[in-house]
Amino acid sequence: MLALTTACNQPAKTENATSASTAAAAKPASTTVLDKKADWWKETVVYQLYPRSFQDSNGDGVGDLKGIISRLYYLKSIGVGTVWLNPIYASPNDDNGYDISDYRQIMPEFGTMADFDALLKGMHQRGIKLVMDLVVNHSSDEHAWFKSARASRTSPYRDYYYWWPAEKGTPPKRYSTFDVKKDAWQYDAPTKSYYLHIFSKKQPDLNWNNPKLRQEVHNIMRFWLDKGIDGFRMDAFQFVAKDPTFPPMPGLTEQNYANAYNHGPHLHDYLKEINQEVLSHYNVMSVAEGAGRNVTEAMLFVDPARKELDMTYHFEGVGVGSNSDTYKLTDLKRVFTKWDSAFAQKGWQAIDLGNHDQPRMVSKFGDDRPAFRAASAKLLNTFLLTMRGTPYCYNGDELGMTNSRFNGIADYRDVAARNAYALLKQQGGNEASFFHSLARFSRDNSRTPFQWDATANAGFTTGTPWLKVNPNYVAINRAAEEKDSSSVLNHFRHTMAVRQAHAVLVYGRYQLLDAANPYIYAYTRTQGTEKILVVLNFSSAPRSWSLPAGLKPIGKPWLNNYPTLKMDATLALQPWQAVLVKVQ
Numbered sequence: 072m073l074a075l076t077t078a079c080n081q082p083a084k085t086e087n088a089t090s091a092s093t094a095a096a097a098k099p100a101s102t103t104v105l106d107k108k109a110d111w112w113k114e115t116v117v118y119q120l121y122p123r124s125f126q127d128s129n130g131d132g133v134g135d136l137k138g139i140i141s142r143l144y145y146l147k148s149i150g151v152g153t154v155w156l157n158p159i160y161a162s163p164n165d166d167n168g169y170d171i172s173d174y175r176q177i178m179p180e181f182g183t184m185a186d187f188d189a190l191l192k193g194m195h196q197r198g199i200k201l202v203m204d205l206v207v208n209h210s211s212d213e214h215a216w217f218k219s220a221r222a223s224r225t226s227p228y229r230d231y232y233y234w235w236p237a238e239k240g241t242p243p244k245r246y247s248t249f250d251v252k253k254d255a256w257q258y259d260a261p262t263k264s265y266y267l268h269i270f271s272k273k274q275p276d277l278n279w280n281n282p283k284l285r286q287e288v289h290n291i292m293r294f295w296l297d298k299g300i301d302g303f304r305m306d307a308f309q310f311v312a313k314d315p316t317f318p319p320m321p322g323l324t325e326q327n328y329a330n331a332y333n334h335g336p337h338l339h340d341y342l343k344e345i346n347q348e349v350l351s352h353y354n355v356m357s358v359a360e361g362a363g364r365n366v367t368e369a370m371l372f373v374d375p376a377r378k379e380l381d382m383t384y385h386f387e388g389v390g391v392g393s394n395s396d397t398y399k400l401t402d403l404k405r406v407f408t409k410w411d412s413a414f415a416q417k418g419w420q421a422i423d424l425g426n427h428d429q430p431r432m433v434s435k436f437g438d439d440r441p442a443f444r445a446a447s448a449k450l451l452n453t454f455l456l457t458m459r460g461t462p463y464c465y466n467g468d469e470l471g472m473t474n475s476r477f478n479g480i481a482d483y484r485d486v487a488a489r490n491a492y493a494l495l496k497q498q499g500g501n502e503a504s505f506f507h508s509l510a511r512f513s514r515d516n517s518r519t520p521f522q523w524d525a526t527a528n529a530g531f532t533t534g535t536p537w538l539k540v541n542p543n544y545v546a547i548n549r550a551a552e553e554k555d556s557s558s559v560l561n562h563f564r565h566t567m568a569v570r571q572a573h574a575v576l577v578y579g580r581y582q583l584l585d586a587a588n589p590y591i592y593a594y595t596r597t598q599g600t601e602k603i604l605v606v607l608n609f610s611s612a613p614r615s616w617s618l619p620a621g622l623k624p625i626g627k628p629w630l631n632n633y634p635t636l637k638m639d640a641t642l643a644l645q646p647w648q649a650v651l652v653k654v655q
């Protein structure tokens with residue numbers, strides 16, 4: 072049984088920004104009734120929270136755990152069931168926490184372990200679960216293991232990493248994602264050897280062939296699970312398995328290396344081991360980033376019979392339109408439909424359109440010009456919350472936050488942007504097109520501080536924010552949206568309540584309609600005799616759409632991001648209009 076709320080056809084009540092007690096009364100209902108279910112993770116909605124940019128509590132310009140604690144009432148008020156927190160562990164922050172120097176410590180900028188315990192308790196008291204990032208393809212080069220390993224060839228930690236002794240000559244070509252020279256081998260003078268780093272040179276790859284390393288990881292997982300967290304999002308896990316002899320890889324190019332590194336030897340053995348040793352002993356969820364290069368490989372991670380992970384998220388959806396200024400809706404429909412069919416009988420997937428590595432979803436898949444921003448953000452949230460799979464909503468998307476404006480490389484903070492610029496400077500290249508692409512796709516677009524209100528720095532900090540606040544915060548912010556019953560935020564709340572009240576939106580069969588239509592994304596969700604029709608006008612012009620023969624709307628729409636809808640045999644849809652109606 073899903074948590075039922077009576078608010079499904081009404082806009083959710085909003086709460087007073089400062090009153091926790093009003094917050095407790097806010098709709099929709101929490102998902103606490105689901106807690107005991109083994110597959111609660113299918114019915115929850117995940118809210119991805121980027122801690123560095125959520126709320127600063129002490130004026131140093133960096134978001135922190137106390138800041139999140141002060142906003143728990145808000146998380147409760149929007150109805151999220153689970154929070155996925157990006158890494159909060161000790162880190163020199165070469166890659167914003169994805170370079171961990173101590174897996175059992177909290178990054179001092181973010182707070183203390185006592186703050187963490189209070190955060191977890193506060194979430195659980197409100198019926199919100201907490202999923203942490205597990206970043207074990209690599210550690211930081213400042214981790215004690217690596218410091219010891221690089222100091223001597225006989226260090227007990229030497230085999231926690233991959234080394235290529237210089238006397239064997241230059242190591243076989245391997246590409247790196249963030250390296251200035253794109254080279255995944257870094258020469259290290261103290262032991263006259265190269266070490267492997269698929270990401271930046273401050274992110275040396277861990278050697279999963281070593282059973283001791285695997286046990287360390289299991290123990291780290293147990294440490295956090297014993298604290299009571301509710302699962303892990305496993306970072307870059309598709310890359311952990313490697314052939315330690317590093318044979319030459321003919322045909323490896325800068326374009327195909329990520330696929331070539333995917334799915335190395337023993338990957339599934341490592342996952343089965345993790346499941347058996349750790350995960351199966353807790354009622355928690357596990358999700359792998361980018362598991363599998365295609366649907367067949369992805370199924371191997373999440374087929375329940377194989378006892379590996381619970382769900383996966385793929386990159387093909389966010390990959391649509393990633394190399395151009397436009398995208399084709401028919402491509403988006405094809406990709407989401409293909410992945411839905413792959414999991415129609417078994418397995419489970421995440422549904423997402425953005426995260427901290429992607430531009431803002433409204434700027435990419437919607438239209439962020441003032442006339443269309445709100446409608447298109449509401450449409451995209453409707454899509455996320457009405458597809459089959461667990462929705463992953465990235466913080467700020469519930470407000471319709473947009474890509475930002477940066478003035479030159481000095482404004483960017485992301486290691487990927489900075490190192491790509493260094494490479495451009497070395498090799499020479501077209502700066503105008505580089506910055507055009509960065510403006511559209513930089514990861515910093517989605518990492519700007521959360522826009523709480525119209526006061527200085529959007530209410531995120533009283534100091535200087537680590538990354539510039541998007542200047543549009545004066546108009547687009549949580550406080551303004553609370554007051555507006557038709558805001559993106561209130562539409563999000565309402566849509567969330569509708570999803571949580573209707574099992575058909577979680578489990579119902581998905582069927583794409585009118586696949587070739589270049590503007591309309593329409594589908595049904597069906598469970599037993601209940602059938603729901605979702606019609607989304609993915610365009611900035613009015614469009615009409617004829618109801619397929621045999622589909623008859625029953626009653627008023629459950630969701631509509633405009634005040635009215637003209638509906639008879641044909642729907643007259645406004646730009647970016649999104650409608651959900653029961654049909655027979």
Ligand code: NOJ
Binds near residue numbers: 166270306428
């Ligand atoms: C994927 C993470 O989402 C990204 O932010 C990070 O840079 C890489 N993995 C490396 O950990």
Ligand code: CA
Binds near residue numbers: 127128133
């Ligand atoms: Ca702070």
